[in-house]
Structures are given as C-alpha cells and as structure tokens.
Amino acid sequence: MTSTNATLGTLRELNARSVLGALVDNGRLSRAEVARRLGMAKPTANRAIEALAAAGLVRESSPPESGPHYGAIYYEPALEVGxxxxxxxxxxxxxxxxxxxxxxxxxxxxxxxxxxxxxxxxxxxxxxxxxxxxxxxxxxxxxxxxxxxxxxxxxxxxxxxxxxxxxxxxxxxxxxxxxxxxxxxxxxxxxxxxxxxGELARGAGQNEGDFAFLSIGTGVGSGLVLDGRLRRGARGAAGEVDYPGHRPFAAHSPAADALRQLVEDRYGAAAKNRAGSRDEAVPESPTQLFEAARAGWPLAVRVVREEAQRIAGTIAMIALVVDVPLVVLGGGIGLNGGIMLDPIRDRLTELVPYPPRVEISRLGDAATxxxxxxxxxxEAWPRTITARLAATSPSSSNTSAQGPV
Missing domain, CATH: 3.30.420.40 (ATPase, nucleotide binding domain)
Structure with missing residues (x-):
C-alpha cells in the first residue's frame, strides 16, 4: 500500500510539474489548452490544475483579450509564491x-x-x-x-x-x-x-539555437549554447579561452591588461617619435579610450582598430571549432564594441570561411x-511544487490526523 501511494503521489506531482511548466512558459492557458499542449487527458489535466490551485501555485486569470473563449476558465502561475x-x-x-x-x-x-x-x-x-x-x-x-x-x-x-x-x-x-x-x-x-x-532567455540569443557569448573585460571568457543548451564541457571549463597562467596568445589577448599595454606602447611610441598624434591625452581607462576614438582622435582610433583585430582573432578560434552563426559581445570592453563592429566583421571574413554575425549584448551589464x-x-520550481503539494495533499492530512501507521 505504501509503495502504491508513493507511486501515485509521484505521478500526480509529475503531472502537476508538467502543467505548471506549461503555464510558466505561456503565461496563461485554459484547461483544454493545457491538456492539448501536453497531450494529456483532460481529466488528468483538471486534477493537476486543481491540486496546483489548492497549493496556491496557480490561480484563475482573465482570458486573453483577443480570440474566442467560449466561457473557458483560464489559469496563470502564481509567480510570487517564492x-x-x-x-x-x-x-x-x-x-x-x-x-x-x-x-x-x-x-x-x-x-x-x-x-x-x-x-x-x-x-x-x-x-x-x-x-x-x-x-x-x-x-x-x-x-x-x-x-x-x-x-x-x-x-x-x-x-x-x-x-x-x-x-x-x-x-x-x-x-x-x-x-x-x-x-x-x-x-x-x-x-x-x-x-x-541570460542572452538565451531574454537577450540576443532568444531565437537562436546556436550562439556564443564572448565576455571581454578584466579577462576573456565565452559561454557556448548549442541546440538551445549551454555546453559546459567535461569539467565545466568550456569557454575558458584566455584564463590566467596559461595564455598562449597573451600578446594578442583583447583583455583589459593587454589593452592597457597596447595603449602604453602606441602612445609611448607616438610621443617618442613626435608623430601626428602626440598631443592626444593618454587614455587612463578603456572607457576613455573608446570615448576618444568616437571623438575621432587618430591614435585612439588606431588602438581601437587593433583591439578589434584581437577580438576578431578570439572569435575566429570559436567559430572554426563550433561554426556558430552568432557571437554576442559583453563585458566592460565588449559592450563598447559598437565602434569596433565593422572592423571585427571585416577581419572575420579574412580569418574564417563562414564568419558568424557579431552583435552587442542587448542586456548590457545585466546579462549575468x-x-x-x-x-x-x-531550479526553485521543483522544490516549491514538492513542498506545497505535500503540505496540501489529502494523504498528508489523513496521515497527520491518524498518526503514523
């Protein structure tokens, strides 16, 4: 009897999870729509909705403004339960x-x-x-x-x-x-x-099954999404293209330290040679560098173009291995990539046979x-469903009233 009850309880919870997942994904649905979308029998869907409503996990909702409703009752997830x-x-x-x-x-x-x-x-x-x-x-x-x-x-x-x-x-x-x-x-x-x-859920990768996110800031790292799933690698280190202590291409890294060194080298050479850009103030940060480049200062423009070449080289490494159609730039330097997009794209056409599209993150510094x-x-939904269904299930009430069997 205990085994049967446990099995039935597990099945009810699995059905409830499926129904709640459909409501979370779609916002609000009628009972008939839930059953149809999940390929679930209507009585089964109805019981799951009733259990979820009793647990405070779903509630009745107003129907959509457009389309026929035929008096159907709609439900939505109670997203504020946690x-x-x-x-x-x-x-x-x-x-x-x-x-x-x-x-x-x-x-x-x-x-x-x-x-x-x-x-x-x-x-x-x-x-x-x-x-x-x-x-x-x-x-x-x-x-x-x-x-x-x-x-x-x-x-x-x-x-x-x-x-x-x-x-x-x-x-x-x-x-x-x-x-x-x-x-x-x-x-x-x-x-x-x-x-x-974050980009997959609400940013530039929403409609993309395959893409890479390349973060360029203090360091350089990438996240790889293939077939709509994040790929972590065997040890969770996929995308660590430029980690400290092992940088085979450190001289060509687009990370902040390498960019600062590039600024020092180029501005120092200009001052030494008393060449055309010697009157430019030396940028003290990547932000100042990009501001100067946008203002048209020649040496800043040159340094930014060199940075674009380095970014293109990093993208090429990724593209040659996984052939993604899109690379999204983020990080403190990557988010300034608007001024670098054209030179990045031009360089990519020289480096890889099928260059990916390159876009700036739509989420800015909120992507992470x-x-x-x-x-x-x-990850919180399964725990919340289990706890709330257990607290409101008839079997738990009967057990507590009767005492342990």
Missing amino acids: HVLGIDVGAQFVRGALGDLGGAVLARYDHPRGGDDIPSLLTAVSAVRNHLLAPMDAGADGIVGTIVAMAGVVDPAAGRLRLSSEPSLEGQPVVEDLATVLPGPLEVDNDVNLAAL LVGAITVAAR
Whole structure:
C-alpha cells in the first residue's frame, strides 16, 4: 500500500510539474489548452490544475483579450509564491537582483566590491542581500534559491574556485563561504555561462539555437549554447579561452591588461617619435579610450582598430571549432564594441570561411544577473511544487490526523 501511494503521489506531482511548466512558459492557458499542449487527458489535466490551485501555485486569470473563449476558465502561475536571488561578483562591483519564479528581475542593487579578499567580498555580498531583502516582509525566509556568478570554475566536489582571474580567490571554498551570508539553496556558477543563459532567455540569443557569448573585460571568457543548451564541457571549463597562467596568445589577448599595454606602447611610441598624434591625452581607462576614438582622435582610433583585430582573432578560434552563426559581445570592453563592429566583421571574413554575425549584448551589464535569476527560478520550481503539494495533499492530512501507521 505504501509503495502504491508513493507511486501515485509521484505521478500526480509529475503531472502537476508538467502543467505548471506549461503555464510558466505561456503565461496563461485554459484547461483544454493545457491538456492539448501536453497531450494529456483532460481529466488528468483538471486534477493537476486543481491540486496546483489548492497549493496556491496557480490561480484563475482573465482570458486573453483577443480570440474566442467560449466561457473557458483560464489559469496563470502564481509567480510570487517564492523569490530568488542572483549575485554577480565583478572586479569592481557586486551586483545583485531579486527575481520572481518566472525569472523576471524585480529589483537590482550594485555595491562597490572593496578588497579582493574573502572577508571584503562577504561584506559586499551582505550589503547587496540586505538592500534587496529589506522590502520583503518574509526576508530571507521568502528566498527559495540563490545563484552566485563568479569568474572561474567551481569544483563541484570541493566547492572551491578554480581558474580564477583573482589570485586571492583561487582555490578558496567559495560555496561554503558564501553560504554563511546568503539564503539557500545556494549555487555558485561561472559568470560568462550565466550571461549566455541570460542572452538565451531574454537577450540576443532568444531565437537562436546556436550562439556564443564572448565576455571581454578584466579577462576573456565565452559561454557556448548549442541546440538551445549551454555546453559546459567535461569539467565545466568550456569557454575558458584566455584564463590566467596559461595564455598562449597573451600578446594578442583583447583583455583589459593587454589593452592597457597596447595603449602604453602606441602612445609611448607616438610621443617618442613626435608623430601626428602626440598631443592626444593618454587614455587612463578603456572607457576613455573608446570615448576618444568616437571623438575621432587618430591614435585612439588606431588602438581601437587593433583591439578589434584581437577580438576578431578570439572569435575566429570559436567559430572554426563550433561554426556558430552568432557571437554576442559583453563585458566592460565588449559592450563598447559598437565602434569596433565593422572592423571585427571585416577581419572575420579574412580569418574564417563562414564568419558568424557579431552583435552587442542587448542586456548590457545585466546579462549575468538575468541568467542567474533565470537559472535560480527554474531550479526553485521543483522544490516549491514538492513542498506545497505535500503540505496540501489529502494523504498528508489523513496521515497527520491518524498518526503514523
């Protein structure tokens, strides 16, 4: 009897998950539409909807404004039954977002990073957490999942950060450390992979089955989406095209350090030779460099074009292996890529037989946060469904009333 009840309960939950998934994906549907989309018998769909409604996971909704409705009752997911947190640990800022279970970002807050050690990181993360949770009555109790994005790869067995661009964090047990200040369940994931998932969900990759996200900033990393799925590689290190300590093409890297060296070399040579651009002020940051190039300063234009050549070389490595039709640029330098798009595209036609389209991220510096919220929401649903159905199922009520059998 116990085995039969467990099997029936599992089947009911699986049906409920399928129905709720259809509602989350489509916004609102009638009972008949749910059954038709899932290939499910109408009585089965009706029972699943009734169970979900009793658990507070779905509710009746107004019908669509267009089209015939024939008196059908529509349902929508109750996306506010839980909230998720997304945290993006950048070089200068810790960015955070609060989201609902539909993956929508409800609030965002950025806090200066401070030092590069673990205590400073935890202080900044705590500040972001407190700011985002302050308006919530339930506080951390209302959070059903948290995803933290960091540069590098987290060892799944030890929870330690590997291939980090920050020496002070290399090998640190970041999952354990972050769990002391963030509500769980908690996961730590690669920032560029999450950015790729953000673009897939709500950005330039929405209608693309295959594309690469290339982040160019303090370091260079890429996230690869094939057949609509993120590809992590055997050890989670797919896309680490330019990680510290092993840069076979460091002299041609488009990362920030290499770009700063390029600026010093070109401006230093111009000053030494007293050539035409010697009166240009030396840019102190990539932002100033791109501003000067947009203003038409000759030497800045030259340096930006050289940076475009380096970016094209990195894209070519990816394109020659996986032949993606689209590469989306992000990161502090990549988001300035508008001025570089034409030279990047021109160079790509010389480097690869089938050059991909190159676009700038539509999500800007929020791509990683959007990805984190999307993943956190997707992973929170099964836990939320299980807990709420268990709390409202007739069998649980009968068991509690009768006592243990």
